[in-house]
Amino acid sequence: MEREGEELAADYVIVGAGSAGCVLANRLTADGKSRVILLEAGGDDRPGKEPGQFTVNLNIHIPVGYASNLKDPRVNWLYRTEPDPETGGREHVWPRGKVLGGSSSINGLLYVRGQRADYDGWRQLGCEGWSADDVAPYFRRSEDRLGGEDAVHGAGGPLHVSDPTTKHPVSVAVIEACRQWGLTHRDINGPEQEGVDWFQLTVKDGRRWSAASAYLNPARKRPNLRIVTHAHAERIVIEGGRAAGVRFRCGGKQQMARARGEVIVCAGSIGSPQLLQLSGVGPSALLTQHGIDVAVDLRGVGENLQDHYVVGEQFRLRRGVPSINAQSRGMALGREILRYLVSRTGLLTLSAAHVAAFTRSREGLAAPDLQFHILPATLDGEALATRGAMELEREPGLTLAVCQLRPESRGWVRIRSASAEDYPAILANYLTDPLDRKTIVAGLKQGRAIAAQPALATLIERETIPGADAADDAALLHFARLAGATIYHPVGTCAMGHGRSAVVDPALRVHGIAGLRVVDASIMPRLTSGNTNAPTIMIAEKASDMILADRRRAAA
Structure with a gap:
């Protein structure tokens, strides 16, 4: 591989500093021992840290600023779907966060956990450890409820949740x-x-309380965390059937971040399947079409796309x-x-x-x-x-x-080329199922x-x-x-499970590749009943425990 810039190394390399990536960066570095590199394709979310976009970053922290940032390419991927057959052949714009905090920095600030049946349904699909009773402690651990702790809500966690002022x-x-x-x-x-x-809101003292504010900011000064912004991941480097690191481009130079332990993909329901496919993990026919060597034929990568x-x-x-x-x-x-x-x-x-x-x-x-x-x-x-x-x-x-809440229609995400610079093709397939109509x-x-x-x-x-x-x-x-339009809740494109179409197992490890996990909304086998930011943070909280438990077992 051509090495133009510095080669970095850590125990964990996390791709994507969105809701899940910020949680993991905090939890995996809390012991002061594990070294983490956090790669983010966008910039810093703090107003004084990005030359030329003071106003757009200021809007991140003012709650109503979402109305502007939902269409601003400086903090937003602004994906565009293929013409959608059942919605008048329209192309739909899909905002996704491209900044520290990811979509939690540009979303509508709504905190909804979903129904117990959502998670019990995951368990019925074979996802052991993901029932409602299993995930409830992670919702509580993440939450700092303004009204205090009760039988359902947590207090003292990183994520501030309040009622409207x-x-x-x-x-x-x-x-x-x-x-x-x-x-x-x-x-x-x-x-x-x-x-x-x-609606309950991720707002604290009148300011947006994104995953970056809640989780990343308290961890910024830890010497075992390195945050690299404007770092666009190009592919996961797989050596001997194991994820060895991530090749990324930053400042016009190609660089490598090596992982002694694991590569953890947190790039979201569009970015995560795209990166896996670019790395040779996905449907073999699609990969060979674009000249990509197949590391493992996983037909479910990019499929099972669901949205509200x-x-x-x-x-x-x-x-x-x-x-x-x-x-x-x-x-x-x-x-x-x-x-x-x-x-x-x-x-x-x-x-x-x-x-x-x-x-x-x-x-x-x-x-x-x-x-x-x-x-x-x-x-x-x-x-x-x-x-x-x-x-x-x-x-x-x-x-x-x-x-x-639970559409039956399914779409997909598929790369258009072998270049990470090219946005993938996205087909939402809204309203294709008669029940949805x-x-x-x-x-x-x-x-x-x-x-x-x-x-x-x-x-x-x-x-x-x-x-x-x-x-x-x-x-x-x-x-x-x-x-109709998206309400910004795409999930399911790296679905958790055991069947032929599953991408990750219940520990969120990618089938067929050692040292590689996906942790974000893409792992949901089925869409939750409500807004998806709170469940995504829960997923990352639970994943952090599984990752650290594996590390302890390996060290024993």
């Missing part, structure tokens, strides 16, 4: 409307998910009803900025949604299969369509956005039913999107095909 009056009305419709107001991260509640497809209904509020639309412009915005500077409260601390509701699309289901993200604001459709700008309308509005239509009907409850009916002037013309199931499905 500002509870908008329209969102209060939304919760009451959901109650009138029949939902219970309960902690959606408790034993039972079905119901309505304020969200469709938003918008309502015009009556004149005079308060809305975030009005707060986000002019003198009102100036007052909100001042309020944030003084008290770290108000508009700038808000997340991507205020209220979460979990419902069942039909009778007979054992658990909710729909999630609503609800916010007293509406996007300007013309600005989004013509300029890609996430701008709010001037008139007051309310959005009820619904997604199916039926479920999203049921969700849109439920959104209308919630909006019709007395608590909201007095505030709403009319439904603007899709509007009265979408009067039957066919019209609602047509709307869903053309208006």
